[in-house]
Amino acid sequence: MNQKTTDLELRTSSEEETFNLAERLARQLAGNELILISGELGAGKTVLVKGLASGLGVVEPEAVCSPSFTLVNIYRGQKDLIHVDLYRLENPEEIADLGLEDYLGTGVVAVEWAERLPADFRTERMIEIAVVVEADETRLIKIRTKNVCLRLDNK
Numbered sequence: 001m002n003q004k005t006t007d008l009e010l011r012t013s014s015e016e017e018t019f020n021l022a023e024r025l026a027r028q029l030a031g032n033e034l035i036l037i038s039g040e041l042g043a044g045k046t047v048l049v050k051g052l053a054s055g056l057g058v059v060e061p062e063a064v065c066s067p068s069f070t071l072v073n074i075y076r077g078q079k080d081l082i083h084v085d086l087y088r089l090e091n092p093e094e095i096a097d098l099g100l101e102d103y104l105g106t107g108v109v110a111v112e113w114a115e116r117l118p119a120d121f122r123t124e125r126m127i128e129i130a131v132v133v134e135a136d137e138t139r140l141i142k143i144r145t146k147n148v149c150l151r152l153d154n155k
């Protein structure tokens, strides 16, 4: 497979900056990418997904949340967003039961707690984002793109 991998690192100093970064990112997507998001509790993964929703043209991006009993939420936008949160899933069988592969290609699939996915759950075009808490409001956002071209430097 012809793989083009690019690493980007950005630092944000507020929730709003993280939201805006994800919004800019989403505007550059074709609409069928897989986005794997990892990071500790309260790092800002859901903030990123709200920004993605906004950039994809979801009408109420602020309504994006991680409800207690729903593991997969679909938001309709100019391009659809499939939001998956694996926090509550304990074992690989439960994750397999979600049938996530069926959502691939139907919209942008954004997965919180992507650390829990089996290592072979990958697609040819994808983005991995790790959110690292540096201080109260500072986050290091590490982005690895595979066969996706992004420009995120213009604030």
Ligand SMILES: Nc1ncnc2c1ncn2[C@@H]1O[C@H](COP(=O)(O)OP(=O)(O)OP(=O)(O)O)[C@@H](O)[C@H]1O
Pocket (backbone or CB within 6 Å): 012, 013, 014, 015, 016, 017, 018, 019, 039, 040, 041, 042, 043, 044, 045, 046, 047, 048, 066, 087, 112, 136, 137, 138, 139
């Ligand atoms: N630079 C920042 N970027 C994103 N969020 C920030 C930032 N600084 C502070 N925050 C705060 O961190 C929290 C992030 O919450 P969020 O629900 O997005 O985390 P999460 O990674 O989805 O957590 P969980 O693992 O519980 O799903 C919010 O309260 C937000 O206001």
Ligand SMILES: [Mg+2]
Pocket (backbone or CB within 6 Å): 045, 046, 066, 112
């Ligand atoms: Mg969350």
